[in-house]
Amino acid sequence: MHHQVIVIGGGAAGLYATAGLARLGVDVAVINEQENMGGDCLHYGCIPSKTLLHMAQETKQWSIIRQKIQDTIAAIQPTDSVPRFENLGVHVYIGKATFLDSHTIQVGNQQLTAKKFIIATGSRPRVPEVSGLDKSMYETNETIFQLTELPKKMAIIGAGPVGLELGQAFQNIGVSVTLFDHNQQFLKRHHRDIAAIALEKLGLDIHLNSKLLQVRRLNEQEIELKIEEAGQEKTYIVEKILFAAGQIANIDTLQLENTGVLFDKKIQTNAHLQTTEPHIYAIGDVINSPSLTHAGGAEARVALTNIAFGNFSKIQYGTLASVIYTKPEIYQLASEQEATRVLSASGATIDRFKTDDEPEALVRVGINKQAKIVHAEAIGTDISNVMQQIALLKASNSKLTDLSKAIYPYPTKSEILKKLSDQLLSEKLEKPLIQKVLQKIIKWRRLS
Numbered sequence: 417m418h419h420q421v422i423v424i425g426g427g428a429a430g431l432y433a434t435a436g437l438a439r440l441g442v443d444v445a446v447i448n449e450q451e452n453m454g455g456d457c458l459h460y461g462c463i464p465s466k467t468l469l470h471m472a473q474e475t476k477q478w479s480i481i482r483q484k485i486q487d488t489i490a491a492i493q494p495t496d497s498v499p500r501f502e503n504l505g506v507h508v509y510i511g512k513a514t515f516l517d518s519h520t521i522q523v524g525n526q527q528l529t530a531k532k533f534i535i536a537t538g539s540r541p542r543v544p545e546v547s548g549l550d551k552s553m554y555e556t557n558e559t560i561f562q563l564t565e566l567p568k569k570m571a572i573i574g575a576g577p578v579g580l581e582l583g584q585a586f587q588n589i590g591v592s593v594t595l596f597d598h599n600q601q602f603l604k605r606h607h608r609d610i611a612a613i614a615l616e617k618l619g620l621d622i623h624l625n626s627k628l629l630q631v632r633r634l635n636e637q638e639i640e641l642k643i644e645e646a647g648q649e650k651t652y653i654v655e656k657i658l659f660a661a662g663q664i665a666n667i668d669t670l671q672l673e674n675t676g677v678l679f680d681k682k683i684q685t686n687a688h689l690q691t692t693e694p695h696i697y698a699i700g701d702v703i704n705s706p707s708l709t710h711a712g713g714a715e716a717r718v719a720l721t722n723i724a725f726g727n728f729s730k731i732q733y734g735t736l737a738s739v740i741y742t743k744p745e746i747y748q749l750a751s752e753q754e755a756t757r758v759l760s761a762s763g764a765t766i767d768r769f770k771t772d773d774e775p776e777a778l779v780r781v782g783i784n785k786q787a788k789i790v791h792a793e794a795i796g797t798d799i800s801n802v803m804q805q806i807a808l809l810k811a812s813n814s815k816l817t818d819l820s821k822a823i824y825p826y827p828t829k830s831e832i833l834k835k836l837s838d839q840l841l842s843e844k845l846e847k848p849l850i851q852k853v854l855q856k857i858i859k860w861r862r863l864s
Contacts, residue, residue: 419445422530424513427455429700429712430536436720438504445507454496457709460558472588518675539663539701547630554657567655574661577740584742596626665702687730689719735811739800747803751791755782759836768827787815802830
């Protein structure tokens with residue numbers, strides 16, 4: 417069977433590309449290993465974890481939370497279902513895809529060919545090799561939501577977004593949680609002020625500069641962990657381990673060696689998201705880009721546009737923000753570019769943060785000489801909803817001071833951004849030359 421485009425992987429990025437191509441009238445097929453499409457985000461990542469975070473504020477009963485997670489997935493599943501995509505005119509193949517050559521794929525007993533391909537097979541949790549470890553001792557984000565009963569004590573290996581979100585949620589519903597991370601600094605890619613506030617307010621027991629050396633089952637419930645912390649060996653007793661220490665790209669079974677695609681742990685691509693085989697594109701967790709659902713969506717837009725209209729579009733991550741959805745939330749709009757100046761404001765100066773007893777909330781915005789956005793960071797409850805205004809300013813090449821043009825409802829948390837904008841405008845007005853001009857205007861108007 418021949419198609420114009422074959423998308424390998426029915427996760428968020430792959431389905432975005434597939435739907436977009438189908439709407440453009442392209443003969444497109446998608447291959448997914450499982451009947452239930454939607455990938456990691458729907459079944460093991462974004463949706464179950466955010467449902468857990470929400471429900472952990474409502475109840476401590478795991479059976480209720482678990483049912484709500486299943487109900488939420490079921491409510492979203494039709495959007496990512498086989499019938500929906502077949503109604504769009506997409507050919508859906510269920511099975512494992514392997515390349516026979518750069519234009520031919522084997523799926524079950526079928527051979528498929530295409531003019532163009534998009535590889536979007538996602539990733540899976542990384543489980544390190546540890547002495548004494550067996551599958552009965554640990555969970556990952558792919559299995560934790562299926563547990564019928566939660567452990568009383570749990571060790572989480574990895575204090576990144578997944579570890580922090582799940583750790584706080586499980587702690588809120590009664591699990592004793594300890595996190596271990598190999599990094600010497602907490603949230604090492606964030607500003608130290610943001611990281612310090614997070615470490616204090618998250619309320620989690622986090623051990624840095626730590627490495628899991630060995631595990632041993634003591635009895636039916638308990639597991640002994642040998643952890644090296646800052647060069648010293650320590651022992652911990654838990655009932656479960658949750659691994660949240662990175663992902664592995666799902667490319668090992670594709671047999672890419674039968675093509676001209678260059679890869680190592682991930683697939684090599686250019687700015688158009690082409691691999692070293694120009695007719696084969698790759699997006700999402702299989703390439704060297706931020707492992708975020710919205711990054712995969714942006715990459716899907718670029719790939720499908722280039723396939724449909726020619727290679728005119730390049731991937732840009734300049735307005736790509738990341739959020740750790742804990743309480744408080746941790747927001748970052750990163751940039752390799754240096755800011756000329758960084759402005760900051762705390763919740764202690766904003767009335768809505770005062771009413772919500774959140775004086776420690778902090779916003780930092782880096783700007784260039786023209787007052788345009790370079791980068792931004794923030795910490796605070798639901799702060800991502802406030803900070804996306806900054807990403808919009810950057811996307812539209814607007815100035816921070818443009819935020820002062822709007823009238824803000826009072827009291828809202830978004831006033832913290834207006835405060836930064838107003839501060840910048842006030843500094844301009846206070847310049848001696850501007851003051852002279854203003855005084856002359858006032859005198860001419862006979863107001864002095």
